[in-house]
Amino acid sequence: MTLNIGWIGCGRHASQMLLPQLVREDVRIAAVCDINPSRAADVARQYGVSEIFSDARDLLAHPGLDAIGLAIGPAAHLEIGRAALQRGLPVFMEKPPGASHEDALRLQEASEKAGKPLVVGFMKRFSVGNKIARTVIDRDFGSPLGFYGSYMTAPTYFKGSADYTDFLLHHCVHYMDLPAHLVGPIAAMEPRVIEKEPGKILLHIAMEFENGAIGTLIMGTVQSRGTPMEFVQVMGDHRRIEIDNIIGVSYHRDPPFKSDNPEASLIDGEDTLTWRPNFTAAANEDFKGYHALLKETLSAFRGERNSAPLIEDGATAMRWLETVRTSLPA
Numbered sequence: 001m002t003l004n005i006g007w008i009g010c011g012r013h014a015s016q017m018l019l020p021q022l023v024r025e026d027v028r029i030a031a032v033c034d035i036n037p038s039r040a041a042d043v044a045r046q047y048g049v050s051e052i053f054s055d056a057r058d059l060l061a062h063p064g065l066d067a068i069g070l071a072i073g074p075a076a077h078l079e080i081g082r083a084a085l086q087r088g089l090p091v092f093m094e095k096p097p098g099a100s101h102e103d104a105l106r107l108q109e110a111s112e113k114a115g116k117p118l119v120v121g122f123m124k125r126f127s128v129g130n131k132i133a134r135t136v137i138d139r140d141f142g143s144p145l146g147f148y149g150s151y152m153t154a155p156t157y158f159k160g161s162a163d164y165t166d167f168l169l170h171h172c173v174h175y176m177d178l179p180a181h182l183v184g185p186i187a188a189m190e191p192r193v194i195e196k197e198p199g200k201i202l203l204h205i206a207m208e209f210e211n212g213a214i215g216t217l218i219m220g221t222v223q224s225r226g227t228p229m230e231f232v233q234v235m236g237d238h239r240r241i242e243i244d245n246i247i248g249v250s251y252h253r254d255p256p257f258k259s260d261n262p263e264a265s266l267i268d269g270e271d272t273l274t275w276r277p278n279f280t281a282a283a284n285e286d287f288k289g290y291h292a293l294l295k296e297t298l299s300a301f302r303g304e305r306n307s308a309p310l311i312e313d314g315a316t317a318m319r320w321l322e323t324v325r326t327s328l329p330a
């Protein structure tokens, strides 16, 4: 069944990343809304939409919509997300789910009250390397022992400002969710922080997981976005999986030494497995995971089995974000 989607927030992320992946599925973008008329008009032209709004309340009142997509920002996600749920519509919401843990809880309450799913845009769960890692961990690791992750960004958005709100809400929130997705629920976080100058910050966060695993998470605003920004390692007993920049996967196991063995070779089941994508394939491949996330979202909207991240996961991530926030310079 074709789902009629009302889309609110036609900025860079929606127009470049989300909508091109969404329309690969059986949907119709039935109405769009942005307070900036030229952005709404642009997206309407690209996706053949005739119903164009500048006020989200008018879009929500439009008849015939099956679900709502939002890519706006923290405060509007709370306000418009709640209004959409109150209207009885399922919602996809980019991160962050509101501006605080409290906001996320209010969204969770609205979703429960409406009996409709609220999916949060944690696409890193579906980024190709992380997806492979999760399958291997579930299959081979038993209970993981350790997590190490580095998720950096530049001071671009925060330069000269000691207010790290956007850094937390738009960047760090992803890694309040991903470690839990790979290792299990987080039990504790203890951040250490160095600030070179206002806007330039580095965090090392000691983590504990409910299953006993330990971890370290590095985040900050002191690296260029022109370099690879992400690295993840999950460690088990005589095995570890590493994901470099989401597209380079290495799975190390327990091979014998090679140097003194004249017949040394590579052994199935023991030596390292590696994977990298073929970037020359003429296909709209989904390395970052937006398509997989949106596909699961549509299954959630249709009431089918799915693995979409829900507002409960969003609220948990926002709770840990508060712990990180309290460690930052005022």
Ligand SMILES: NC(=O)c1ccc[n+]([C@@H]2O[C@H](COP(=O)([O-])OP(=O)(O)OC[C@H]3O[C@@H](n4cnc5c(N)ncnc54)[C@H](O)[C@@H]3O)[C@@H](O)[C@H]2O)c1
Residues within 6 Å of the ligand: 008, 009, 010, 011, 012, 013, 014, 033, 034, 035, 036, 039, 054, 055, 056, 071, 072, 073, 074, 076, 094, 095, 096, 121, 123, 169, 170
């Ligand atoms: N998961 C990811 O990889 C990822 C990447 C980028 C952005 N995002 C998230 O997506 C959201 C949007 O980011 P962006 O980069 O597209 O920002 P953007 O500023 O380019 O787009 C936001 C759009 O929302 C519109 N808008 C603002 N208030 C509105 C309102 N009340 N009603 C209707 N429209 C309104 C703005 O005019 C703008 O066009 C943010 O929450 C951001 O964190 C996620």
